[in-house]
Amino acid sequence: MHVATASRALNPDTRSLVSSTTAERVLQAAKALDYRPNPIARSLRTARTETVGLVIPDLTNPLVPPMVRGVADVLAPAGYDAWIVNTDNDPDREIAQIESLRDKQVDGLIVATARLEHPLLEQLHDEGVRIVLANRLLGAGRIPSVTADNAAGSALAVDHLVALGHRRIAHVSGPQTLSTGLVRRRGYLHAIRDHGLPEDPELLVTCAAWTEEEGARAFGSLLDSGVEFTAVVAGHDRVALGCYDALAARGLSCPGDMSVVGFNDMPFMDKMRPALTTVRVAHYEVGAEAARLLLDSFADPGRPARGVLLQPTLVIRSSTAPPA
Amino acid sequence: MHVATASRALNPDTRSLVSSTTAERVLQAAKALDYRPNPIARSLRTARTETVGLVIPDLTNPLVPPMVRGVADVLAPAGYDAWIVNTDNDPDREIAQIESLRDKQVDGLIVATARLEHPLLEQLHDEGVRIVLANRLLGAGRIPSVTADNAAGSALAVDHLVALGHRRIAHVSGPQTLSTGLVRRRGYLHAIRDHGLPEDPELLVTCAAWTEEEGARAFGSLLDSGVEFTAVVAGHDRVALGCYDALAARGLSCPGDMSVVGFNDMPFMDKMRPALTTVRVAHYEVGAEAARLLLDSFADPGRPARGVLLQPTLVIRSSTAPPA
């Protein structure tokens, strides 16, 4: 029995080249010997690894694990695995990690880091590397991507507050170098305008990062400025928690004195006091859909880039109430 | 120039076999051509992949990501990468995943799933597969492992409560099929005895899982039983949150009516109301140390198995107070 024949018998696609009796014999023998194909040898020959690179900023960011699971759960049935690498938002590290993934011959990349600009990715895409962006958009939109509809999410938050009777609604936005920071702010501004509310630049403050500290600092300065308002849309749950802290530090209550809406619905946000009303982003679905797009692009290389927008939902809890 | 010569020049270990001038020329050429060695071809030849398998129950469990980062951060400088697989605590899946990792020719395994029994792991270890256990202990302790000193952690919690003046201290333990469930309970019992406190079996209840629901159920039944006590050591932060819920449902306050201590110090436990006093386990360090043990076993295959116990610390917040 020749290895070539065995190889053909073992591969369902080529099994028809082998007589059914020998195929059966090979399958029997494989089972008897507990034969396990060596993926390394196969990859060397076929130049495919059944592996995709998953580039994330930091696994310990609570938003990330659900997305990773979404990716893994979609890839697994298709026979693919994910290599996970953390960049810690360091551009140099990101480049190094991506090159390392390419050396490992990954069949595609899912990039979930959030910076806006990224010449390397566009270049790789032009070189024919299969890439899907998750959670971020890039320049011309030529690269397939999956993101939450962040603008719509901001609008959901504003709509909810307006429905409760709020008219002066602040926004604590994030770094404008981040796709999320930019779009959520834009969505807030549009929603304010759509409701015919006054667009007061004083109601808009910006964090240098999506952290509680920055949220407390930015929102605290807004509180101290003397501007009047009764509700705030935070660009991120962490920022909302910072708002909680800033309120507590000033003896103000939520939702009594101030309604707060977060963004993302991280784990445990339902356990906060008050439980945080927030815009839920289905991160698992973002990952799953990104993986689907990537698999699609393997199946049909010619397919044009598709951008998927996932609709967020509003989760109403206890941090929002009608104004006093 | 022959590929063999180039190979030797590129590899620091064999570079001395090549004259320094040719070595220099090769290095120059490699840089000029942006040569990148193919890890797949190398692995096929050397039967090493510079890769370890990391077996975890579920990435979305908040305790897991820090451990994964600990592993990754230690492996990276040594040139190793980690394949991460989730088992969802399904024994069959765990076996399948581990076999898949072996097919991928990982150089070693770090297994961080928590069930107590595991014949496969012992068998693999006997076959010479390099394995390190994280967060769990196995039978005879012949396999190197890294765990938090869970018994000592329980004792820290009891000591703290006793120092506050509590004398009747309950324990909500977890599944006794889990290493953590078993040992934390044992540590609690020892500590109670060491303090000369009454060992009342009625103060001990057990959850079927480390979840808020189970914690609320088990602790609720204890509250409803009429047994007197003023404090509880929960075997897990999630269980402690369940205790919060059970207290709230009965109109009891924490820490006014009942002191609660958690276990693990998951993210956001400092943001709870009240902020949770808990036994902090350095999960990052568990992962890092497990990775170190594994690298050690690569460097020196003969080394005897070592078991590392990491000492937890008590983080005192607002869920504990002297008894009323």
Next chain:
DNA sequence: GCGCATGTTGCAATCGATTGCCTGCGGGGG
């Protein structure tokens, strides 16, 4: 009865690196 088509299997190249062995060259010592 011969030729050709079809179906099955074997041969050998290939993927890209590593490594044991051998060769050839040069220098130093007898």
Next chain:
DNA sequence: CCCCCGCAGGCAATCGATTGCAACATGCGC
């Protein structure tokens, strides 16, 4: 002056699978 030793580098096998091509057998049609 010759021999031997050591160093540098080339040769070729090897890892384990895949795959184009060739070869062979069988069977059918003319």
